[in-house]
Amino acid sequence: MKAALLAKPLSFAHVEQIAQQFDMPDLTLPFWGYRKKMPMHNIVRLEGEGNYTVFHFADGSRLMVSLTLKKMESRLSPKVFVRLHKKNIINLLYLEGVHPENSFPGRPQLSVSLVNGDRVEVSRRKASRFIKQVKGFQQEVVQQKTEAIANVLAA
Template structure:
């Protein structure tokens, strides 16, 4: 079973606890002439649309900002956010499943979204997921769930 990736959706309470343990800060986003702070751990995924980025949040809401996905990637926690495809960045806290196929690897998120993993990024993506899961196991053994 070595190297097997097991995905199990995390509860909202577990996500919040892990966000504290991982010291995930708020993300300040430009929004209609002002700035708005958004908790980073509530972002399920980011989708690039040209010079804009569409945020998909855990509560189902969405927000579009006038920053590129590349710019947003540099502001996110690399421990939790990975870029499986040039158009998407996903939050591993919301990973529901990994679906290997003969042609294409894809992942599903707890909000029902299904994202393709580019062939060039597939092996790195799998390594990132395995590393993240190992980190989660370490964090879970350090602090019991309340």
């Protein structure tokens, strides 16, 4: 597995365009006494902290919500969000690279780097599924680009 698995990272404008094509709705998050809608495509990753989830957004801000990561996972788009580990879910729109690491001889470990500079380990049990999801996501993005170009040419 090489970091070359991925094409170059997407720009923020491109992220918004692709997010529209994946039909990513806003995510309603509970706060003290009220609820707030957040655009799902602005979430770079989610990190579990016990019964709380920390959201890491594209603008660098963070937000803690009193819901578990498992509960949040069920509300996210499965085409774009991938659970790497028991504590982390990432948005594939912000994936910069996949990196093999040989921490233990004969037991390779994967990690991913995100556009915001975060680096997250991939659980060995989830690694093969993660790679399949990344390849499927890339094929979907390429297919959508091809269809968009065909629509422009047909017009």
